[in-house]
Amino acid sequence: MTMNATIPGALRAATPVMPAAADPVAAFIASRQFDRPTLVVSRDRVIAQYDALIAGLGEARVHYAVKANPAPEIIRALVERGARFDAASRGEIELCLAQGATGADISFGNTIKKPADIAYAHAHGITLFAADSEAEIDKLAAHAPGARVYLRVIVENSEADWPLSRKFGCARSAVLPLMSYARERGVEVVGLSFHVGSQTRNPASWNPVLDQIAALWDAGRAAGFDLNVLNLGGGFPATYEDEVMGAESYAAAVMEAVIQRFGAVPYIMAEPGRGLVAEAGHIVAEVLLVSRKSADDLHRWVYLDIGMFSGLAETMGEAIRYRIETPHDGGETGACILAGPSCDSADILYEQRPVMLPLALACGNRVVIRHCGAYTSSYSSVGFNGFPPLDVVVI
Ligand SMILES: Cc1ncc(COP(=O)(O)O)c(C=O)c1O
Incomplete structure (x- = not known):
């Protein structure tokens, strides 16, 4: 029965x-x-997924979100394939360095960092950092002179199965004041980042988020900030109960939407975690x-x-x-x-x-x-x- x-x-x-x-x-x-x-976990399967993602992402570089799976063998295989890395902590930075990445390959993407870890990252050649507040910019000014900073912005991501809103990012209204604040303290704001929410199954869900970020991007440039790094974050989905779109087509759809709104950007980075290793x-x-x-x-x-x-x-x-x-x-x-x-x-x-x-x-x-x-x-x-x-x- x-x-x-x-x-x-x-x-x-x-x-x-x-x-x-x-x-x-x-x-x-x-x-x-x-x-x-x-x-x-299969290394070959991770690499095949990486290849599919970069085929769809075109000019954009992958900074693998190490937090998704920090197995050293996976990090090494990705280093050998030419990936870069989004690290959340000193531990993740140490891991990437130990597996052959250089400081130039790593961005320190957590907006909540220990000052000592910022200094460690700086000493190991990391120059790209996330921030979403004045206090974090102060820390970067003190412990990572010459840092290049992207500001993380809160976006609406209610369509994600695992939303990442609220805790990270600043309100859109805070972005231009933060850019000015950073400039006054000698910190170079080079771009913006966001996260559409993890496991965003439909690439069309990116469109309203990209609209919000593009408006800020244009406003920042109009205000004289030389924005040249666009960090798309993660959100690339995996098949669980429901089949999702293939990684290459999904990434290509996202990039088409990005290019429509931003045109040519010197450095576009994506930080897939789930979509790369799940x-x-x-x-x-x-x-x-x-x-x-x-x-x-x-x-x-x-x-x-x-x-x-x-x-x-x-x-x-x-x-x-x-x-x-x-x-x-x-x-x-x-x-x-x-x-x-x-x-x-x-x-x-x-x-x-x-x-x-x-x-x-x-x-x-x-x-x-x-x-x-x-x-x-x-x-x-x-x-x-x-x-x-x-x-x-x-x-
Ligand atoms: C800053 C940042 N980038 C990328 C990711 C990876 O997201 P996803 O697993 O959805 O690709 C996360 C996940 O928490 C994150 O916090």
Whole structure:
């Protein structure tokens, strides 16, 4: 019997997006045993995605948002391919330098930086920094003389699955005053940055945001600021539950919209994180328990050995909906509430929209959570409830 009849909006059982033979990560997982949740990521897949993105981005340079997946092997492969990097902290800068990037390849994109980290970046040849406030400009003037600064602007990004509004950026009305403030302190404002919001599935969603930024760009230039760096941020999507547009076509659509509004800009940079690495990795995990809360409970509860605190933080608010494969796919399914293993009631992955999983699913079964290469290992806690951080294998 299928238990899903009364559960509107529940997900259908996942079907594999790619045959195992064409998916080296799936083939690797299938050929091995794992004793704890493990993210397996393919370097070749990251590089193929990088190539697709740069084909669509044309003149724009990729600064990979390291926070999405800081595996050293991935950073090295991207260095060798000619990528640049968006670092959020001294730790990420050290990582990129250790993997062969130079200071000139790295932008320090966090608008909230420790003064000592600014000095470290400056000492290691980084000249491009983000700022969104007077106080941050003061820090840059003091600790990174000669810094080139792009101002991060708040934009509306309600169409993103994982919005990044509010915390970063200044209001549009603050941009010109900040440019003047920086000039008075000898800090060179070279451009603007924004983020349309992570996992923006439709490239047309960029248009109103680009309109807002282009108006500021024109106003800044009219006021005598030599703007020459346009930082498009991230937002490039990955296929999760729903298939998204290919990376090359998506990037090309964004660039067409950029060029229509900005014309020729000396340096355009994009900071893909998710769109570069998410599809390159899957997590292999295990079912720990399948149970019901009562005899007439319509849902089964399925508890995995991975949860909100051990790598799947982006299920918060059920924002990112991963596809889950099981050994029983194709069999009869029912609605499940999916949860993690920790003793924390926030550790529920999908409940508002339950997941349809096979009725045969049982304790000990392996599950493969697809397209988990971004924001999993880097979000995994260290030792919460005694669970180790997510294991990462780069193939
Ligand atoms: C400054 C900055 N750039 C780029 C990114 C990457 O965004 P995405 O993963 O959507 O590509 C982020 C994500 O938080 C960010 O904060």
